[in-house]
Amino acid sequence: RKEVEQDPGPFNVPEGATVAFNCTYSNSASQSFFWYRQDCRKEPKLLMSVYSSGNEDGRFTAQLNRASQYISLLIRDSKLSDSATYLCVVNSYNQAGTALIFGKGTTLSVSS
Protein backbone atom coordinates (compact mmCIF):
# COMPACT_ATOMS: atom_id res chain seq x y z
CA ARG A 1 0.00 0.00 0.00
CA LYS A 2 1.34 3.45 -0.93
CA GLU A 3 2.03 5.78 1.97
CA VAL A 4 -0.35 8.47 0.74
CA GLU A 5 -3.01 7.73 -1.85
CA GLN A 6 -5.25 10.11 -3.73
CA ASP A 7 -7.66 9.81 -6.61
CA PRO A 8 -5.71 11.49 -9.44
CA GLY A 9 -8.86 12.78 -11.14
CA PRO A 10 -9.20 14.91 -13.11
CA PHE A 11 -12.23 16.45 -11.51
CA ASN A 12 -13.98 18.66 -14.05
CA VAL A 13 -16.61 20.87 -12.42
CA PRO A 14 -18.51 24.05 -13.34
CA GLU A 15 -18.05 27.29 -11.46
CA GLY A 16 -20.01 27.34 -8.25
CA ALA A 17 -19.89 23.59 -7.75
CA THR A 18 -18.87 21.88 -4.55
CA VAL A 19 -16.12 19.31 -4.91
CA ALA A 20 -14.52 16.95 -2.40
CA PHE A 21 -11.13 15.26 -2.51
CA ASN A 22 -10.16 12.27 -0.44
CA CYS A 23 -6.85 10.91 0.72
CA THR A 24 -5.74 7.90 2.73
CA TYR A 25 -2.44 7.33 4.47
CA SER A 26 -0.80 4.14 5.65
CA ASN A 27 1.41 5.20 8.57
CA SER A 28 -0.76 5.29 11.68
CA ALA A 29 2.03 7.15 13.52
CA SER A 30 1.69 10.16 11.24
CA GLN A 31 1.32 13.34 13.22
CA SER A 32 0.67 16.24 10.89
CA PHE A 33 -1.42 16.60 7.80
CA PHE A 34 -1.67 19.24 5.14
CA TRP A 35 -3.23 20.10 1.84
CA TYR A 36 -0.96 21.79 -0.65
CA ARG A 37 -1.88 23.35 -3.96
CA GLN A 38 0.35 23.13 -7.01
CA ASP A 39 -0.26 25.14 -10.13
CA CYS A 40 1.13 23.92 -13.43
CA ARG A 41 4.94 24.16 -13.50
CA LYS A 42 5.00 25.88 -10.11
CA GLU A 43 6.16 24.80 -6.68
CA PRO A 44 3.66 23.43 -4.14
CA LYS A 45 2.18 25.98 -1.77
CA LEU A 46 0.54 25.30 1.56
CA LEU A 47 -3.22 25.56 1.32
CA MET A 48 -4.11 24.56 4.85
CA SER A 49 -3.18 22.33 7.72
CA VAL A 50 -5.60 19.61 8.74
CA TYR A 51 -6.64 19.19 12.36
CA SER A 52 -8.51 16.37 14.04
CA SER A 53 -11.36 18.68 14.92
CA GLY A 54 -11.70 19.75 11.30
CA ASN A 55 -10.96 23.23 10.14
CA GLU A 56 -12.31 25.74 7.69
CA ASP A 57 -10.72 28.56 5.75
CA GLY A 58 -13.24 30.45 3.68
CA ARG A 59 -14.58 28.13 1.02
CA PHE A 60 -12.20 25.33 2.02
CA THR A 61 -12.90 22.74 4.72
CA ALA A 62 -10.46 20.04 5.77
CA GLN A 63 -11.28 16.97 7.82
CA LEU A 64 -9.13 14.27 9.41
CA ASN A 65 -10.28 10.85 10.57
CA ARG A 66 -7.38 9.25 12.43
CA ALA A 67 -9.21 5.98 13.02
CA SER A 68 -9.76 5.48 9.30
CA GLN A 69 -6.49 7.22 8.33
CA TYR A 70 -8.44 9.41 5.98
CA ILE A 71 -8.19 13.10 5.07
CA SER A 72 -10.58 15.17 3.01
CA LEU A 73 -10.76 18.58 1.41
CA LEU A 74 -14.04 20.22 0.49
CA ILE A 75 -14.17 23.22 -1.81
CA ARG A 76 -17.44 25.12 -1.96
CA ASP A 77 -18.51 27.59 -4.64
CA SER A 78 -15.63 26.65 -6.95
CA LYS A 79 -13.88 29.45 -8.81
CA LEU A 80 -11.93 29.28 -12.06
CA SER A 81 -8.84 30.16 -10.04
CA ASP A 82 -9.24 26.97 -8.00
CA SER A 83 -8.05 24.96 -11.02
CA ALA A 84 -4.85 23.28 -9.86
CA THR A 85 -3.50 20.03 -8.48
CA TYR A 86 -4.25 19.44 -4.81
CA LEU A 87 -1.67 17.46 -2.90
CA CYS A 88 -2.43 15.52 0.25
CA VAL A 89 0.63 15.65 2.49
CA VAL A 90 1.46 13.66 5.61
CA ASN A 91 4.30 14.37 8.01
CA SER A 92 5.60 10.99 9.11
CA TYR A 93 8.14 10.35 11.80
CA ASN A 94 10.64 7.52 11.73
CA GLN A 95 13.96 6.66 13.37
CA ALA A 96 15.84 8.97 11.05
CA GLY A 97 13.62 11.92 11.69
CA THR A 98 10.66 13.27 9.84
CA ALA A 99 9.69 13.70 6.25
CA LEU A 100 6.77 15.08 4.33
CA ILE A 101 5.22 12.39 2.21
CA PHE A 102 3.23 13.69 -0.74
CA GLY A 103 0.37 12.07 -2.52
CA LYS A 104 0.53 12.27 -6.29
CA GLY A 105 -2.20 14.88 -6.30
CA THR A 106 -5.73 15.32 -7.52
CA THR A 107 -6.26 17.56 -10.52
CA LEU A 108 -9.18 19.99 -10.44
CA SER A 109 -10.41 21.85 -13.50
CA VAL A 110 -13.12 24.46 -12.96
CA SER A 111 -14.87 25.72 -16.06
CA SER A 112 -17.23 28.60 -16.75
Next chain:
Amino acid sequence: GAGVSQSPSNKVTEKGKDVELRCDPISGHTALYWYRQRLGQGLEFLIYFQGNSAPDKSGLPSDRFSAERTGESVSTLTIQRTQQEDSAVYLCASRIPGQGSGYTFGSGTRLTVV
Protein backbone atom coordinates in the same frame (compact mmCIF):
# COMPACT_ATOMS: atom_id res chain seq x y z
CA GLY B 1 15.55 36.09 3.04
CA ALA B 2 11.86 36.37 2.49
CA GLY B 3 11.53 32.94 0.94
CA VAL B 4 13.40 29.81 -0.04
CA SER B 5 15.79 30.60 -2.85
CA GLN B 6 17.06 28.01 -5.31
CA SER B 7 19.65 28.33 -8.03
CA PRO B 8 19.98 27.92 -10.86
CA SER B 9 16.34 28.06 -11.89
CA ASN B 10 17.12 26.09 -15.02
CA LYS B 11 20.04 23.84 -15.86
CA VAL B 12 20.72 21.95 -19.06
CA THR B 13 23.61 19.54 -18.87
CA GLU B 14 25.11 16.79 -20.96
CA LYS B 15 24.75 13.20 -19.88
CA GLY B 16 27.70 12.17 -17.74
CA LYS B 17 28.43 15.63 -16.36
CA ASP B 18 28.14 16.54 -12.68
CA VAL B 19 25.71 19.23 -11.52
CA GLU B 20 25.34 21.14 -8.29
CA LEU B 21 22.05 22.64 -7.17
CA ARG B 22 21.81 25.20 -4.41
CA CYS B 23 19.15 26.00 -1.82
CA ASP B 24 19.04 28.97 0.54
CA PRO B 25 16.35 28.30 3.15
CA ILE B 26 14.40 30.88 5.09
CA SER B 27 16.52 32.29 7.92
CA GLY B 28 15.80 30.43 11.15
CA HIS B 29 14.32 27.40 9.41
CA THR B 30 16.39 24.57 10.78
CA ALA B 31 14.73 21.81 8.79
CA LEU B 32 15.53 21.53 5.08
CA TYR B 33 14.29 19.03 2.54
CA TRP B 34 15.08 18.15 -1.03
CA TYR B 35 12.41 16.67 -3.28
CA ARG B 36 12.36 15.65 -6.92
CA GLN B 37 9.39 15.96 -9.24
CA ARG B 38 9.49 14.36 -12.65
CA LEU B 39 7.16 15.72 -15.32
CA GLY B 40 3.56 14.83 -14.51
CA GLN B 41 4.58 12.91 -11.40
CA GLY B 42 4.30 13.42 -7.66
CA LEU B 43 7.03 14.67 -5.37
CA GLU B 44 9.71 12.19 -4.32
CA PHE B 45 11.49 12.75 -1.02
CA LEU B 46 15.28 12.77 -1.42
CA ILE B 47 16.96 13.96 1.78
CA TYR B 48 16.23 15.81 5.02
CA PHE B 49 18.50 17.94 7.22
CA GLN B 50 17.61 18.97 10.76
CA GLY B 51 20.08 21.14 12.62
CA ASN B 52 23.27 19.27 13.46
CA SER B 53 21.64 15.83 13.37
CA ALA B 54 22.71 13.23 10.84
CA PRO B 55 20.68 13.77 7.66
CA ASP B 56 17.99 11.34 6.57
CA LYS B 57 19.31 10.18 3.21
CA SER B 58 16.78 7.39 2.77
CA GLY B 59 15.25 8.93 -0.35
CA LEU B 60 18.41 9.36 -2.40
CA PRO B 61 17.93 7.15 -5.49
CA SER B 62 21.57 6.18 -6.02
CA ASP B 63 25.11 6.87 -4.85
CA ARG B 64 25.40 9.43 -7.63
CA PHE B 65 23.29 11.73 -5.47
CA SER B 66 24.68 13.51 -2.43
CA ALA B 67 23.79 16.59 -0.44
CA GLU B 68 25.50 18.81 2.05
CA ARG B 69 24.33 21.51 4.37
CA THR B 70 26.44 24.12 6.09
CA GLY B 71 25.09 24.56 9.60
CA GLU B 72 21.53 25.74 9.33
CA SER B 73 21.96 27.64 6.10
CA VAL B 74 22.77 26.80 2.50
CA SER B 75 22.40 23.29 1.12
CA THR B 76 23.78 21.87 -2.10
CA LEU B 77 22.52 18.81 -3.92
CA THR B 78 25.12 17.22 -6.18
CA ILE B 79 24.34 14.74 -8.93
CA GLN B 80 27.36 13.00 -10.40
CA ARG B 81 27.52 11.45 -13.87
CA THR B 82 24.03 12.67 -14.71
CA GLN B 83 21.65 10.40 -16.60
CA GLN B 84 18.62 11.31 -18.66
CA GLU B 85 16.32 9.90 -15.99
CA ASP B 86 17.68 12.56 -13.62
CA SER B 87 15.76 15.18 -15.62
CA ALA B 88 13.22 16.67 -13.23
CA VAL B 89 12.45 19.69 -11.11
CA TYR B 90 14.41 19.60 -7.87
CA LEU B 91 12.56 21.36 -5.08
CA CYS B 92 13.90 22.50 -1.75
CA ALA B 93 11.69 23.21 1.25
CA SER B 94 12.39 24.55 4.71
CA ARG B 95 10.50 24.96 7.94
CA ILE B 96 10.74 25.50 11.67
CA PRO B 97 10.32 22.02 13.17
CA GLY B 98 7.22 21.33 15.17
CA GLN B 99 4.00 19.58 14.61
CA GLY B 100 1.56 21.39 12.42
CA SER B 101 4.05 23.80 10.92
CA GLY B 102 3.92 24.09 7.17
CA TYR B 103 6.77 23.97 4.73
CA THR B 104 7.83 26.67 2.35
CA PHE B 105 9.11 25.55 -1.03
CA GLY B 106 11.55 27.24 -3.33
CA SER B 107 10.59 27.62 -6.98
CA GLY B 108 12.85 24.74 -7.89
CA THR B 109 15.66 23.97 -10.31
CA ARG B 110 14.53 22.49 -13.61
CA LEU B 111 17.25 20.05 -14.64
CA THR B 112 17.38 18.73 -18.18
CA VAL B 113 19.96 16.10 -19.06
CA VAL B 114 20.55 15.80 -22.80
